[in-house]
Amino acid sequence: MSRGNNFIASLLWCVIALLVLYPLSILMMESFKISGTAEFGINNYLEFFQDTYYLKTFWNTLVLSTMVLLATTLFGIPLAYILARYRQRGKTIFTALILLPIVLPAYAGVFAFVIFFGKFGTMNLLLMNAGIIEKPINFIYGFHGLVFIEALHMLPFIVLSLSAGLTTIDPSFEEAAEVEGASGFWRFITVTLPLCTPSYLAGAVIVFLWPFTDWLTPLILGQVDFLPSVAYINIAYHFTDMHRKYMGIVAVIVSSVICITIFLLARWWVEKRKYTGLSKGTTSEGRVIEPGPLVKTGSYLYMFFIAALVLLIPIVLGLSAFSRRWVFEPLPTYWTLDNFRVILLESPGLIKNSFLFSSIALIFGIAFGLPAAYIIVRTRVPGKDALDFIITLMLAFPGIAIGVSYLLAFWKGIPLATHWIIMPLALFSRRLPYFLRIAHSSYLQLDISLEEASEVSGVGKFGTFIYITLPLLIKGVLVGVVMFFIMAFQEISTAIFLYRGGWETLPIGIYLNWHRGMEFGICAAMAFLMIVITFILLLIIAKIGGGILKAAWGPGEKK
Amino acid sequence: MNKRILTATFLAVFSIALLLPAFATDAQAADKLGWVGPVYKELSDSLTMGFKEYYKKTYGKDVDITFVRPGGWPVCIDKVRAWGDKPDADIFLGAGAPAHEVLKKEGRIVTYKPKDWDMVPAEWNGMKVKDAAGYWTCFAPWIVTNLYNEKVLKALKLPPPKTWKELLNPIYRGNIVQTLPYASGTQHEVVEILLQGFGEKEGWAMNRLLAAQLARFSTGSTDTTQLTSRGEVPIGVAQPQMNAMVARKDGYPVRDLLPDKTILVPEAVALMKNAPNEAVGKIFLDWLFSMEGQKYVLEGGYFTARTDINFTQWEKEGVAMAKHAKAALGVDNFWDLKVGFIEYDLDLAAKRWDEVNRYYEFEIYRKWGELKSSLFLIEEVEGEVNAAKAAKMNVKKAEAKIKEARKIFEYDGNYAAARLAAAKARSLLVEK
Numbered sequence: 001m002s003r004g005n006n007f008i009a010s011l012l013w014c015v016i017a018l019l020v021l022y023p024l025s026i027l028m029m030e031s032f033k034i035s036g037t038a039e040f041g042i043n044n045y046l047e048f049f050q051d052t053y054y055l056k057t058f059w060n061t062l063v064l065s066t067m068v069l070l071a072t073t074l075f076g077i078p079l080a081y082i083l084a085r086y087r088q089r090g091k092t093i094f095t096a097l098i099l100l101p102i103v104l105p106a107y108a109g110v111f112a113f114v115i116f117f118g119k120f121g122t123m124n125l126l127l128m129n130a131g132i133i134e135k136p137i138n139f140i141y142g143f144h145g146l147v148f149i150e151a152l153h154m155l156p157f158i159v160l161s162l163s164a165g166l167t168t169i170d171p172s173f174e175e176a177a178e179v180e181g182a183s184g185f186w187r188f189i190t191v192t193l194p195l196c197t198p199s200y201l202a203g204a205v206i207v208f209l210w211p212f213t214d215w216l217t218p219l220i221l222g223q224v225d226f227l228p229s230v231a232y233i234n235i236a237y238h239f240t241d242m243h244r245k246y247m248g249i250v251a252v253i254v255s256s257v258i259c260i261t262i263f264l265l266a267r268w269w270v271e272k273r274k275y276t277g278l279s280k281g282t283t284s285e286g287r288v289i290e291p292g293p294l295v296k297t298g299s300y301l302y303m304f305f306i307a308a309l310v311l312l313i314p315i316v317l318g319l320s321a322f323s324r325r326w327v328f329e330p331l332p333t334y335w336t337l338d339n340f341r342v343i344l345l346e347s348p349g350l351i352k353n354s355f356l357f358s359s360i361a362l363i364f365g366i367a368f369g370l371p372a373a374y375i376i377v378r379t380r381v382p383g384k385d386a387l388d389f390i391i392t393l394m395l396a397f398p399g400i401a402i403g404v405s406y407l408l409a410f411w412k413g414i415p416l417a418t419h420w421i422i423m424p425l426a427l428f429s430r431r432l433p434y435f436l437r438i439a440h441s442s443y444l445q446l447d448i449s450l451e452e453a454s455e456v457s458g459v460g461k462f463g464t465f466i467y468i469t470l471p472l473l474i475k476g477v478l479v480g481v482v483m484f485f486i487m488a489f490q491e492i493s494t495a496i497f498l499y500r501g502g503w504e505t506l507p508i509g510i511y512l513n514w515h516r517g518m519e520f521g522i523c524a525a526m527a528f529l530m531i532v533i534t535f536i537l538l539l540i541i542a543k544i545g546g547g548i549l550k551a552a553w554g555p556g557e558k559k
Numbered sequence: 560m561n562k563r564i565l566t567a568t569f570l571a572v573f574s575i576a577l578l579l580p581a582f583a584t585d586a587q588a589a590d591k592l593g594w595v596g597p598v599y600k601e602l603s604d605s606l607t608m609g610f611k612e613y614y615k616k617t618y619g620k621d622v623d624i625t626f627v628r629p630g631g632w633p634v635c636i637d638k639v640r641a642w643g644d645k646p647d648a649d650i651f652l653g654a655g656a657p658a659h660e661v662l663k664k665e666g667r668i669v670t671y672k673p674k675d676w677d678m679v680p681a682e683w684n685g686m687k688v689k690d691a692a693g694y695w696t697c698f699a700p701w702i703v704t705n706l707y708n709e710k711v712l713k714a715l716k717l718p719p720p721k722t723w724k725e726l727l728n729p730i731y732r733g734n735i736v737q738t739l740p741y742a743s744g745t746q747h748e749v750v751e752i753l754l755q756g757f758g759e760k761e762g763w764a765m766n767r768l769l770a771a772q773l774a775r776f777s778t779g780s781t782d783t784t785q786l787t788s789r790g791e792v793p794i795g796v797a798q799p800q801m802n803a804m805v806a807r808k809d810g811y812p813v814r815d816l817l818p819d820k821t822i823l824v825p826e827a828v829a830l831m832k833n834a835p836n837e838a839v840g841k842i843f844l845d846w847l848f849s850m851e852g853q854k855y856v857l858e859g860g861y862f863t864a865r866t867d868i869n870f871t872q873w874e875k876e877g878v879a880m881a882k883h884a885k886a887a888l889g890v891d892n893f894w895d896l897k898v899g900f901i902e903y904d905l906d907l908a909a910k911r912w913d914e915v916n917r918y919y920e921f922e923i924y925r926k927w928g929e930l931k932s933s934l935f936l937i938e939e940v941e942g943e944v945n946a947a948k949a950a951k952m953n954v955k956k957a958e959a960k961i962k963e964a965r966k967i968f969e970y971d972g973n974y975a976a977a978r979l980a981a982a983k984a985r986s987l988l989v990e991k
Contacts, residue, residue, distance in 0.1 A: 053921075222775040236637065327812075
């Protein structure tokens with residue numbers, strides 16, 4: 001058993017050593033450098049923990065993470081339940097809509113909300129024109145706006161993971177609870193939710209860690225005092241001030257350590273409570289409930305509310321994409337195709353790059369992720385926990401840190417950064433945990449006895465994997481594939497440090513056009529294009545492999 | 560099972576289809592040229608168009624131009640640093656003298672005097688316009704200005720502030736935005752202008768008072784442009800002079816504010832050391848300072864650097880932007896402008912760059928909340944002192960104390976002590 005596994009594990013370790021350990025250790029070295037000297041020491045760290053400002057940013061980030069997780073959980077539980085359990089019309093389209101924010105770069109959403117909820121945005125202008133208010137209301141600039149925008153952005157992760165959990169629960173557990181006399185709400189609280197916790201935590205950790213890695217959303221909303229934003233400003237704008245850069249790297253490393261700790265706690269908890277049902281292999285659908293008219297109306301209204309908020313993003317971006325001068329008007333008054341004309345000169349390359357880099361990263365991801373999940377969950381290869389730990393590091397490490405560390409590591413010694421392959425490689429290592437997490441929790445729910453039975457029957461290890469494990473895992477794997485591709489497609493934090501002329505992806509194009517100032521129309525048009533492309537992609541996948549959405553969301557309408 | 564196979568097949572075909580175009584990319588035989596720098600898109604677009612045309616016309620070959628603009632100029636310099644000895648560009652395009660002085664000092668650029676180098680003045684009102692040895696040369700000069708949104712200011716019934724002192728008037732409180740000096744070169748220049756224009760002590764006081772006026776800090780000077788253009792905050796501090804002209808052309812109701820004291824930013828260009836396409840880079844530099852190249856600079860929304868340019872004549876020749884430039888500047892050549900420049904010590908500015916940024920960060924930005932509450936308390940007590948004075952009370956002691964409080968606030972930047980002094984002044988008012 002162990003020779004093959006050891007071989008796989010050592011291959012995985014080689015990849016990890018090159019793409020994770022080496023660049024991150026170089027980054028760590030940077031954080032210990034003392035500016036102005038050739039010496040190393042812990043001075044930067046001491047300064048960080050004695051500086052009330054850095055401690056404040058640290059606290060702010062923690063509060064933000066908690067608030068975002070709280071908000072997404074509160075809004076996510078009913079949503080996931082509705083989508084996973086109720087048989088309703090139009091569920092596929094609602095599902096796709098609610099999924100939309102994760103396929104958008106977070107800042108595309110921010111731009112849309114700035115236009116709509118800004119001081120002289122549509123909402124304020126409408127209210128002022130109607131005479132309801134006299135002075136504009138500050139809807140989004142500030143902590144409240146940050147929580148709102150980040151929560152909306154992260155909501156799909158909670159919904160995705162919860163409904164994955166809800167659909168894979170063996171119906172007999174809930175039926176048993178009903179037979180015992182627990183019904184409705186009580187059953188949901190005592191049986192269903194606890195059974196979902198492993199899946200929920202997979203999503204919750206991603207949500208909680210997000211504010212520790214997202215530097216751009218706070219910056220756009222004028223909130224600099226969060227760890228990743230401070231780190232970004234310190235690293236990107238240090239100019240000749242090396243000390244500033246080192247402090248930025250320290251901030252990155254501190255936030256990463258926090259993330260890893262939290263992550264490990266969550267994982268320890270999941271491992272402690274493995275829920276498995278023996279009948280898992282036999283049902284492809286979870287429980288489906290036909291809701292009463294009242295519940296049905298309520299759930300529709302709820303879905304409409306969330307979907308409307310989400311829809312604001314493409315609608316507002318779409319409107320500004322078709323108008324170059326939308327300002328001080330509730331709706332644009334000047335229509336043009338000019339933005340798209342500009343993009344057609346600029347973007348074919350960007351679109352191609354986005355698809356190309358994400359696809360290559362995806363292939364790397366599957367080739368690496370499946371064996372890795374297998375090694376981690378199913379084998380006793382020495383060092384498998386370390387492998388998991390290291391991969392987890394990449395989730396916790398903010399994109400800017402990976403970008404900077406890759407630039408430091410892959411320029412002179414191993415000159416990977418001079419070739420475009422660095423882009424998919426960076427996307428791969430940055431987004432790998434998303435795939436691995438889901439494959440991992442699917443593995444956890446798969447009872448090992450099924451595989452053992454196969455092996456006892458004389459099918460080899462590989463055969464078992466192909467004929468037994470993979471088909472049973474396919475739900476989790478496909479969800480992972482979609483998530484991975486989507487996340488790679490929207491990646492910017494790492495790419496922004498690594499791209500060179502000609503390697504720009506669509507998100508970089510959006511960012512650059514925003515940053516250049518006065519090019520909002522083009523930026524909106526690019527974001528709009530990105531939404532359209534991704535939406536078509538989702539629809540095609542849903543149409544051809546109906547299994548994906550089904551797996552992610554439970555049964556929709558019958559075809 | 561069928562569906563699974565279908566899905567798998569689809570995914571496989573899909574990914575192959577995506578990969579195909581990558582391997583099909585044909586290698587073109589065109590010459591190459593790379594730029595890195597912080598210039599705006601309009602300029603890079605215009606220069607790309609113009610130079611490609613010129614290259615084809617003169618050499619009968621295409622030239623592929625790549626332009627990397629990772630952010631403001633400090634970020635660009637960072638990019639160049641990360642490249643090390645193998646730069647990914649031939650030309651550092653844009654940014655003022657301090658950036659180029661850093662590049663020169665770090666040995667990242669080399670000397671090259673383009674053909675019409677002599678047509679650019681060496682100095683103007685005491686400000687360096689090009690490097691004497693030819694490391695960098697200004698191709699698009701501009702002046703540090705502020706920006707305001709006339710529509711919103713009108714709605715707020717506020718007159719546009721004309722001087723730095725006027726910006727400190729409490730009527731503008733909450734209606735001004737600026738970025739952090741370490742996030743933008745232009746913003747850093749404004750901090751430095753106040754320091755050099757009003758003297759260091761007074762300059763820091765002004766920076767403190769200006770910070771108390773802000774609605775928020777923006778994330779960069781282009782962010783400031785956005786916020787002001789969109790009306791989120793009606794006054795934007797630290798803007799390149801041509802921003803107002805270009806934003807107006809785009810339909811935003813903004814105008815340029817030339818403050819009483821300011822400086823010239825000689826937006827310059829330099830040849831990178833170890834430039835991979837050095838020959839093409841030199842051809843580009845020669846072209847950039849030719850009459851033709853300068854026209855593309857103006858069409859790109861920047862002012863021109865040659866002394867022998869006449870906008871009226873260009874307008875006759877059909878250069879569309881010449882009209883806007885003349886209207887914006889009011890003169891026929893940029894160098895004919897009459898401006899209140901301060902005596903700007905470039906060496907001093909370059910030397911204390913980090914120090915100024917750090918002081919601003921630690922003593923103003925990080926203490927922004929405390930700074931504001933201290934100033935507001937002082938203003939409150941000042942109001943009370945005045946009220947007491949009007950009521951014919953004896954306020955001598957309190958007046959002296961509150962003056963002291965303001966001094967502690969403005970000059971020492973000791974906000975806690977300033978609050979204490981203000982509180983003492985307040986208690987002196989009611990003391991018998």
